[in-house]
Amino acid sequence: MHTVYGALALAEIAIGALVVLRLALGPTVADRIVALNTVCTQAALSVFFYAAYTDRSIYLDVAIWFASFSYLGAIVFARYLERELL
Amino acid sequence: MKTAIVLVLACVGLGFSLSGAVGILRMPDLYCRIQCSSKTITMGALPALIALVVGEGVLSSYSSRALLTAFVLLLLNPAASHALARAAYKTGVPMWNGAVRDEAAEARERRDRERRADQDENQNQDQEED
Numbered sequence: 119m120h121t122v123y124g125a126l127a128l129a130e131i132a133i134g135a136l137v138v139l140r141l142a143l144g145p146t147v148a149d150r151i152v153a154l155n156t157v158c159t160q161a162a163l164s165v166f167f168y169a170a171y172t173d174r175s176i177y178l179d180v181a182i183w184f185a186s187f188s189y190l191g192a193i194v195f196a197r198y199l200e201r202e203l204l
Numbered sequence: 205m206k207t208a209i210v211l212v213l214a215c216v217g218l219g220f221s222l223s224g225a226v227g228i229l230r231m232p233d234l235y236c237r238i239q240c241s242s243k244t245i246t247m248g249a250l251p252a253l254i255a256l257v258v259g260e261g262v263l264s265s266y267s268s269r270a271l272l273t274a275f276v277l278l279l280l281n282p283a284a285s286h287a288l289a290r291a292a293y294k295t296g297v298p299m300w301n302g303a304v305r306d307e308a309a310e311a312r313e314r315r316d317r318e319r320r321a322d323q324d325e326n327q328n329q330d331q332e333e334d
């Protein structure tokens with residue numbers, strides 16, 4: 119079971135690395151925010167599986183932080199864009 | 205048996221995450237990319253988290269955190285996607301050339317036309333009263 123978790127963590131990191139390309143390319147700010155959001159979610163998932171892989175449940179709090187605050191960031195960025203402050 | 209369920213759920217999650225990532229890379233404009241990104245979360249992250257819950261048991265410390273994260277993702281992801289798409293539309297992020305219709309712009313035009321017609325009518329009435 120632990121090998122499955124390790125492989126899953128690696129696969130999520132690989133998928134996140136694909137999206138980083140869009141983060142680098144993205145023609146507009148909003149494109150980059152979408153990509154950043156997806157990368158953050160993939161990072162949270164990989165931290166979850168890494169925690170299960172190494173049997174350290176203390177990493178789970180990091181994953182929760184990642185998952186919830188990336189959305190807070192997206193909403194704040196959207197608000198800035200809408201008010202034309204960025 | 206448990207390993208099989210975990211593997212199936214994880215494969216579903218990874219498949220959707222991968223297709224969402226390819227979509228974010230390849231889609232022609234921002235609005236399509238937002239759609240891909242939100243599919244990545246709902247069908248990609250939730251099965252992976254449920255796989256963790258099944259694999260570690262429902263009463264473990266992993267499953268409570270995984271379920272909490274799944275709930276937060278399910279709640280915040282549509283809101284964030286909506287806010288982002290709305291902000292992008294308001295700041296004039298261009299649509300793809302092949303986009304067929306823009307219902308928000310059509311509705312705005314219709315509203316403007318009605319308002320103008322109302323104003324004309326009011327002016328005519330004022331002139332008649334004079």
